[in-house]
Amino acid sequence: MELEWSEQLSVGNETIDSEHRNVLKVINEVESAIRAKDSSNLPRLLEQLEDCVGVHFADEEQIAQAIGFDFTHNKLEHQYVQNELRHMREELVAGNGSWSESAALHYSYFLSEWMIEHILQEDMLMKPALQTYPYDFKPG
Numbered sequence: 394m395e396l397e398w399s400e401q402l403s404v405g406n407e408t409i410d411s412e413h414r415n416v417l418k419v420i421n422e423v424e425s426a427i428r429a430k431d432s433s434n435l436p437r438l439l440e441q442l443e444d445c446v447g448v449h450f451a452d453e454e455q456i457a458q459a460i461g462f463d464f465t466h467n468k469l470e471h472q473y474v475q476n477e478l479r480h481m482r483e484e485l486v487a488g489n490g491s492w493s494e495s496a497a498l499h500y501s502y503f504l505s506e507w508m509i510e511h512i513l514q515e516d517m518l519m520k521p522a523l524q525t526y527p528y529d530f531k532p533g
Contacts, residue, residue, distance in 0.1 A: 395421055396505060404516045405523040406456060408531060412449040413512055419445055420504045427501050432490030439482045446478060453516070459532035460522045467515050474507060 396417045403410050419442045426435040450471040457464040481500050485492060492500065523530070 395424075396508060402512050404512070404520045405528065406519075406526070407529045408452055409449075409456065409516065409519075409523075412445070412452060413508075413516075415445055416442070416449055417508060420508055423504060424501050427492075427497050430491065430497075436482065436485055436490060439478065439485060443475070443478045443482065447475065450475070455532050456523075456530070457519060460519070460526060460530075462519050462522050470511070470515055474511070477503065477507075 398414045398417055402413060404413075419438065423435070423438045423442055425431075426438050454464055454468065454471075457467065484496065491497075
């Protein structure tokens, strides 16, 4: 399922919104590679996803701390997702660049569902606090 950015997904911060758009783009590329059984590009795309998610999580945490938002629950979710992404990549390497059909379906579903849940159920909790700052707010 192709994930698309919409204003409904905006949490009210330029950095976070921009990173969410980027993560959605990379997830779409990963899912496209999964559907195409593109074992030559999938490992690189998963590594790219891990990298951009890691940067995003660090930035999100820094912004949350700067605005006084309790990030405890979000941090646990971030650790879970990073572990799951690492597991996906390790399983792909162990399978010489491919997963079983059921694993591929599971991971594709996980990525789509996680990203939308991440934004709508976790990050939206920050929106009221973020809206008291300028859209381009960055911790100093």
